[in-house]
Amino acid sequence: MFRQLEALSELECDVLERLRDFLAAQKHVCVAYSGGVDSSLVAAIAHEQLGDQALAITGVSPSLAPHLLLEARQQAAWLGMRHQEVSTLELEDPSYTSNPQDRCYACKRELHRHLAPIAAEANGALVLDGVNQDDLGDHRPGIAAAKEAGVRSPLAELGITKATVRRLSWALGFPWWDKPAQPCLASRFPYGEAISSERLQRVGQAEAWLIDQDFDQVRVRSHGLAARVEVPEDRIADLLQPSLRRELVKTLLSLGFTSVSVDVEGLVSGKLNRG
Structure with a gap:
């Protein structure tokens, strides 16, 4: 278990325990992992609770900046968790390349098209993502694609905001706790x-x-x-x-x-x- 290095409020401690309980209740999980602070927290606690039954998966395409892929690799190695990369082909989809307002829907649909068979091979693992409570009020067409694919969002489901994600990551000593948001x-x-x-x-x-x-x-x-x-x-x-x-x-x-x-x-x- 990751040791708490900094003080948290009673409410924040409760949130962290509920996140741990959520993940401990799963048998096998695959985390859609970009290396951002949100999906990194989900991946870290999944690894903490499930060990090798948790797998972080990063979709790789030209829309992912090379330095972000490198950081995702480094962070997964720091956590000591299993990490897999999968190439996605959204640039072959006109509903993505024409760049409509729901472009993110096409991108996430393509990502989860690749994650689904990996999860199936991993003993029917549950696919998780790093969507947080704040994201639900933003323009995020990709959330609909994830829901259609049966993806769960533990941070959003538990009402965990971006600020709380950063606080928990800081308290657990994750060096990337203050990493800036990096959209594709x-x-x-x-x-x-x-x-x-x-x-x-x-x-x-x-x-x-x-x-x-x-x-x-x-x-x-x-x-x-x-x-x-x-x-x-x-x-x-x-x-x-x-x-x-x-x-x-x-x-x-x-x-x-x-x-x-x-x-x-x-x-x-x-x-x-x-x-």
Whole structure:
């Protein structure tokens, strides 16, 4: 059992015990695991309670930034749990590549199409995901696809919010407890703009360069071939330092963008969902 390293409130301790009880009651589970803080908590407690009867599975495609896949691998190894990767083919599905507002539905449908046979082979394992209580009030078409596939969401079912997920992860000593939210690369394109492997790779490379410059929270929005860079408001001045600004423009143009701008509002998750 993971030892509690930091103090939790009585309510938070109760939440953690209920999550443990939920997972201990299962015989075999497969966790749809992205390496984000939510699915990592579910995977960690599943491993704690079930040992090798818990399997973390990561869907791999061009929409997953390479550094996030690396982090998912590293975190699973840190936890000591079984981890499997499966290639998904959403880029072959027009209901995904045409980038409609319910694009995430097509993505999750494809993911769970691959997870279902793996779970069946794992003694009929129950598939779990990391959807939390807050996600239920957000624009998340993928939740419907997961429900149709029979996936359970223990965090949401137990009323566990993102803030509580971070508190529990912090108390248990998970180094990624404050990891920023990292939506898939497809979220960088306005609805209706086609998504391709080439476009995803261009955005991924641009963000990787910025991460290497010590901007750990970043979005490169792609409007056609125009790049709009978002970093937290308190880091905008750093990005606009003359030498770094010149390197930013040079790098993004070399990747195939035709213009580069910096969003002076700063990074706002879900900005493209605005009406």
